[in-house]
Amino acid sequence: MAEDTSRSIGPIVLLGPPGAGKGTQAKRIAERYAVPQISTGDLLREHVRNATGLGVLVKDIMARGELVPDDLLYDIVADRLREPDCKRGFILDGFPRTAPQAGWLDAFLENEFFDNSEPGKCGPIVIRLDVDYNELLLRLTGRRTCSLCGHIYNVHLQPPRVDELCDVDGSKLIIRDDDREEVIRERLFAYERQTQPVAKYYEGSARLVTVDGTLPLEGVSEQIFREIEAHSTGC
Ligand code: AMP
Numbered sequence: 001m002a003e004d005t006s007r008s009i010g011p012i013v014l015l016g017p018p019g020a021g022k023g024t025q026a027k028r029i030a031e032r033y034a035v036p037q038i039s040t041g042d043l044l045r046e047h048v049r050n051a052t053g054l055g056v057l058v059k060d061i062m063a064r065g066e067l068v069p070d071d072l073l074y075d076i077v078a079d080r081l082r083e084p085d086c087k088r089g090f091i092l093d094g095f096p097r098t099a100p101q102a103g104w105l106d107a108f109l110e111n112e113f114f115d116n117s118e119p120g121k122c123g124p125i126v127i128r129l130d131v132d133y134n135e136l137l138l139r140l141t142g143r144r145t146c147s148l149c150g151h152i153y154n155v156h157l158q159p160p161r162v163d164e165l166c167d168v169d170g171s172k173l174i175i176r177d178d179d180r181e182e183v184i185r186e187r188l189f190a191y192e193r194q195t196q197p198v199a200k201y202y203e204g205s206a207r208l209v210t211v212d213g214t215l216p217l218e219g220v221s222e223q224i225f226r227e228i229e230a231h232s233t234g235c
Pocket residue numbers: 039040041042044061062065066067068069073093094095096097098101
């Protein structure tokens with residue numbers, strides 16, 4: 001994959017349920033355009049690790065898997081987006097997760113991120129990875145992890161050579177707790193519940209694009225790169 005640093009791609013928001021390949025695609029976009037991938041989950045975990053004032057406030061909320069209140073996030077997101085490495089663009093992973101966060105992001109970008117921008121001109125390109133529910137279940141429930149080396153297989157899509165044993169070291173493959181079917185169904189429902197309002201916020205905006213996430217990895221990236229290049233305004 002050739003690196004392309006010739007253009008400013010501006011802000012990119014990736015939306016997609018667990019299992020849609022969001023993390024993988026975010027990394028590929030970051031590599032191709034040499035822009036940072038910004039995960040609010042990572043930023044918050046760093047505060048928890050360092051036991052900052054914010055870290056102490058959010059620790060228990062995060063441990064319960066609940067959303068951190070919107071107004072606790074805005075300062076850390078704003079500070080990160082003001083870093084010089086964000087000038088040509090950035091990929092937001094895990095933000096916005098609520099409609100008010102999406103509104104805050106638009107206002108932030110308009111007011112202070114891009115000089116001389118026309119209103120609305122420099123809103124994010126929002127890429128929604130579309131994978132149907134049954135395919136997600138297949139991907140997530142088929143996942144097996146080597147108990148020794150951590151190598152990941154999929155019994156439906158990328159099975160090991162010998163049933164339930166790792167190709168690399170012959171150790172037994174296990175199902176991680178959060179890959180069990182009942183937990184997966186809950187994670188998928190939680191995603192729907194939480195992000196529906198965010199998708200709704202962006203629906204109707206020319207900048208929301210839906211990409212078929214069921215294609216092979218390279219094909220999904222190609223579609224995403226095309227969309228980014230078609231929509232980036234050089235802000
Ligand atoms: P993640 O790594 O994206 O799964 O995020 C881990 C945890 O951080 C979530 O379960 C939330 O508690 C918190 N978090 C991350 N991003 C957000 C956000 N945009 N809004 C609210 N809470 C968030």
